Amino acid sequence: MVKARLVGTGSFVPKKVLTNLDLEKMVETSDAWISARTGIRERRIATKDSTSEMAAKAGKAALKAAGVAPKDIDLIVVGTVTPDMTFPSSACFVQSHLGVRSGAAAFDVSAACSGFLYALDVANKYITSGAARKALVIGADRFSRLVDWNDRATCVLFGDGAGAVVLSAEKGGHGVLSCRVHSDGKHWEMLYADSPCPPSPFESRAPRSPYLKMNGNETFKLAVRTMGSAINEVMEETGLKPEDISLLIPHQANLRIINAARERLKLPEDKVFTNLDKYGNTSAGSIPIALDEAVRLGRVKNNDIILFVSFGGGLTWASAAVRW
Numbered sequence: 121m122v123k124a125r126l127v128g129t130g131s132f133v134p135k136k137v138l139t140n141l142d143l144e145k146m147v148e149t150s151d152a153w154i155s156a157r158t159g160i161r162e163r164r165i166a167t168k169d170s171t172s173e174m175a176a177k178a179g180k181a182a183l184k185a186a187g188v189a190p191k192d193i194d195l196i197v198v199g200t201v202t203p204d205m206t207f208p209s210s211a212c213f214v215q216s217h218l219g220v221r222s223g224a225a226a227f228d229v230s231a232a233c234s235g236f237l238y239a240l241d242v243a244n245k246y247i248t249s250g251a252a253r254k255a256l257v258i259g260a261d262r263f264s265r266l267v268d269w270n271d272r273a274t275c276v277l278f279g280d281g282a283g284a285v286v287l288s289a290e291k292g293g294h295g296v297l298s299c300r301v302h303s304d305g306k307h308w309e310m311l312y313a314d315s316p317c318p319p320s321p322f323e324s325r326a327p328r329s330p331y332l333k334m335n336g337n338e339t340f341k342l343a344v345r346t347m348g349s350a351i352n353e354v355m356e357e358t359g360l361k362p363e364d365i366s367l368l369i370p371h372q373a374n375l376r377i378i379n380a381a382r383e384r385l386k387l388p389e390d391k392v393f394t395n396l397d398k399y400g401n402t403s404a405g406s407i408p409i410a411l412d413e414a415v416r417l418g419r420v421k422n423n424d425i426i427l428f429v430s431f432g433g434g435l436t437w438a439s440a441a442v443r444w
């Protein structure tokens with residue numbers, strides 16, 4: 121049986137750091153409130169890099185780590201809801217930035233903060249079906265363009281960045297063991313941003329605000345519930361037990377959400393990776409940036425079982441189990 125093995129990771133975050141203290145000067149907030157309610161201390165803000173440029177830098181690092189040449193990539197899937205343009209896709213720009221061969225497939229998936237795991241699921245299916253041998257899977261978002269910097273309820277939560285993974289078709293026990301993605305569109309109003317397209321002159325509906333809107337409390341409660349059930353789903357499918365898990369890498373939205381999910385699973389703190397204190401919620405970038413950091417810190421070793429779990433606008437939620 122062919123599996124999609126994760127053979128290299130990479131990430132990119134912009135240089136500009138925006139701290140909680142910086143935010144105190146912009147909106148009615150405090151470092152104490154942001155740290156206590158979210159665990160976030162600072163985030164990165166793109167000043168010149170577009171989403172596809174951040175994605176390409178993360179992808180380049182992942183290719184280098186994997187020892188894979190751009191010409192060998194058959195498929196690029198980018199999870200993002202902040203593409204540079206309505207079209208072409210960010211994946212097409214990444215293909216051009218990296219010099220991936222003409223004729224490879226490249227497209228984006230839109231699943232907000234679950235974008236990376238949705239992209240992983242698609243690429244995994246291409247590889248296990250034999251439609252691709254090597255794939256570049258990227259999660260990238262630039263939410264600094266989407267948040268209202270006058271709205272303290274949302275602007276303190278997000279940051280910009282991208283992470284990437286190279287998948288390679290391999291026989292044996294390494295790679296994606298299970299990947300499950302879900303959505304429930306009836307809750308779309310809990311977290312959304314309206315279209316950046318200009319209104320049509322034929323439009324009868326008043327245009328909504330282009331900024332991100334979120335019902336934080338309701339999203340919080342749903343996040344805790346869905347993260348727990350999503351993790352249980354991949355554990356049941358693979359027959360894994362909590363003691364088999366080497367590391368859980370959850371979507372980095374809020375430390376309180378992560379801790380609630382960890383307690384439900386009865387996982388010790390050292391088996392859950394977090395870096396949201398430095399980057400905030402980077403949406404689709406969140407999981408692959410954390411994975412790359414965990415790899416670089418030596419927290420991911422051969423044969424380790426790594427779990428990923430996410431939730432986001434849509435609503436969408438997803439989980440995956442991989443053997444490293």
Ligand code: UT7
Pocket residue numbers: 148149150153154157158233272273274276311334335336337339340343371373374401431432433
């Ligand atoms: O990837 C998915 C993305 N979304 C999420 O993960 C968001 C999930 N939700 C959350 O993380 C939390 O709901 C928040 C961090 C957004 C908010 O935390 P909370 O504990 O649910 O606070 P709250 O919304 O109940 O607000 C409590 C108080 C309110 O004041 P009053 O009404 O009690 O006087 C807010 O106005 O905190 C106030 N508040 C703030 N105060 C200082 C809201 N934002 C801020 C702020 N600084 N930035």
